Amino acid sequence: MTVTQRRARSESAKQQRTGDLLDAARLIASNDGVRAVTLAAVTQAAGLHPSAVRRYFDSKEELLLELAEHEWSAWSSALVARLDNGSDLPADAIASAVTETILARPLFCDLLIHVPLSLEDGVSLDRARQYKTTSFEAYDAIVRAVASASATLTSSAATDVISATLALTAYKWQVAHPGPILAELYDLVPRWGHVALNLDADLSRSIRAMIAGTQGSTP
Amino acid sequence: MTVTQRRARSESAKQQRTGDLLDAARLIASNDGVRAVTLAAVTQAAGLHPSAVRRYFDSKEELLLELAEHEWSAWSSALVARLDNGSDLPADAIASAVTETILARPLFCDLLIHVPLSLEDGVSLDRARQYKTTSFEAYDAIVRAVASASATLTSSAATDVISATLALTAYKWQVAHPGPILAELYDLVPRWGHVALNLDADLSRSIRAMIAGTQGSTP
Numbered sequence: 001m002t003v004t005q006r007r008a009r010s011e012s013a014k015q016q017r018t019g020d021l022l023d024a025a026r027l028i029a030s031n032d033g034v035r036a037v038t039l040a041a042v043t044q045a046a047g048l049h050p051s052a053v054r055r056y057f058d059s060k061e062e063l064l065l066e067l068a069e070h071e072w073s074a075w076s077s078a079l080v081a082r083l084d085n086g087s088d089l090p091a092d093a094i095a096s097a098v099t100e101t102i103l104a105r106p107l108f109c110d111l112l113i114h115v116p117l118s119l120e121d122g123v124s125l126d127r128a129r130q131y132k133t134t135s136f137e138a139y140d141a142i143v144r145a146v147a148s149a150s151a152t153l154t155s156s157a158a159t160d161v162i163s164a165t166l167a168l169t170a171y172k173w174q175v176a177h178p179g180p181i182l183a184e185l186y187d188l189v190p191r192w193g194h195v196a197l198n199l200d201a202d203l204s205r206s207i208r209a210m211i212a213g214t215q216g217s218t219p
Numbered sequence: 220m221t222v223t224q225r226r227a228r229s230e231s232a233k234q235q236r237t238g239d240l241l242d243a244a245r246l247i248a249s250n251d252g253v254r255a256v257t258l259a260a261v262t263q264a265a266g267l268h269p270s271a272v273r274r275y276f277d278s279k280e281e282l283l284l285e286l287a288e289h290e291w292s293a294w295s296s297a298l299v300a301r302l303d304n305g306s307d308l309p310a311d312a313i314a315s316a317v318t319e320t321i322l323a324r325p326l327f328c329d330l331l332i333h334v335p336l337s338l339e340d341g342v343s344l345d346r347a348r349q350y351k352t353t354s355f356e357a358y359d360a361i362v363r364a365v366a367s368a369s370a371t372l373t374s375s376a377a378t379d380v381i382s383a384t385l386a387l388t389a390y391k392w393q394v395a396h397p398g399p400i401l402a403e404l405y406d407l408v409p410r411w412g413h414v415a416l417n418l419d420a421d422l423s424r425s426i427r428a429m430i431a432g433t434q435g436s437t438p
């Protein structure tokens with residue numbers, strides 16, 4: 001085997017391992033929430049020796065930030081495809097497209113609050129810069145597609161709507177996914193559960209209101 | 220000293236200590252953020268022996284949840300006083316009152332996301348129930364005051380506006396308070412900083428849009 005062949009083989013093995021670790025993290029986060037992800041759990045689930053993981057990721061934060069980056073691109077592609085170069089779409093159609101595509105990605109919804117809270121600032125400057133670059137590309141593509149598909153939203157109004165969508169989803173997703181103590185309390189006091197757990201209807205109503213209110217107030 | 224006198228004195232000493240611990244936690248959270256609060260740091264700042272703190276709080280979560288409870292009541296009182304039994308107020312006046320009173324309480328803004336993420340589910344069922352009772356009383360008083368002061372918002376529209384306000388504030392506050400890595404990145408790439416750091420203008424514009432959009436869509 002030549003040096004070039006050996007390098008190629010080792011590069012491909014490394015990519016395979018990186019992919020295995022990301023898949024394991026995705027599975028743990030989907031089953032038990034992003035908070036349950038630890039490097040030790042991920043390494044064990046991927047069948048690697050505990051000491052091996054550091055060759056691929058410096059920290060849990062770096063691993064989760066890479067998942068968030070993938071999720072940004074996937075949400076952007078799905079929403080742009082859903083709007084399908086439409087034009088003159090009414091507010092309701094835009095609101096449904098935004099709400100349904102983001103809620104179809106529960107891992108993204110869960111990661112959203114962890115990004116500013118601990119992930120972006122838990123990695124190196126270069127890694128944070130790469131995340132910002134990818135996520136802003138995805139964000140900009142979404143804003144362009146929404147503004148161009150909508151009958152009424154300007155580009156700056158579409159920016160406000162997507163920025164509000166991130167905030168509404170990040171917070172309301174956490175509220176709608178209580179741990180065991182809260183879940184028990186919601187059984188005991190149904191009104192509290194009703195306020196917390198109607199994520200789908202609640203989010204789509206808020207996003208619809210944001211679109212209606214933003215198009216009314218932005219020239 | 221009688222038994223009753225001794226009990227009264229010990230009860231008052233306990234209240235004093237509890238207050239000292241809450242003050243110390245408030246100070247640490249205000250200076251360094253809620254994430255910097257640990258029982259050890261709070262105990263040291265309050266001048267107590269490390270082993271003493273457990274007589275007053277079972278955990279950091281219990282202590283922070285008590286601060287959040289105080290903040291809910293304080294925000295509710297401030298906003299109700301600001302609306303001052305007004306009526307027929309336009310959307311802009313309501314939006315300013317909501318935005319300014321919540322941003323005047325940075326500890327509340329910071330705590331908001333930690334409540335569903337780790338605080339409510341990190342305490343006993345009884346303690347969580349007490350938090351829910353107090354925070355819903357404050358929430359309900361705010362919704363009543365907003366609906367009654369507004370020229371256009373029904374009670375259910377006011378509920379949607381306040382629920383969105385909590386989400387928008389919880390997320391955007393964290394984004395607007397980056398750690399050192401992100402702060403450095405925002406200096407290097409001003410556009411990213413511009414999107415993240417304009418909390419005041421951004422929040423008041425979103426809340427105004429929510430009010431305009433909700434009053435338009437709710438009968």
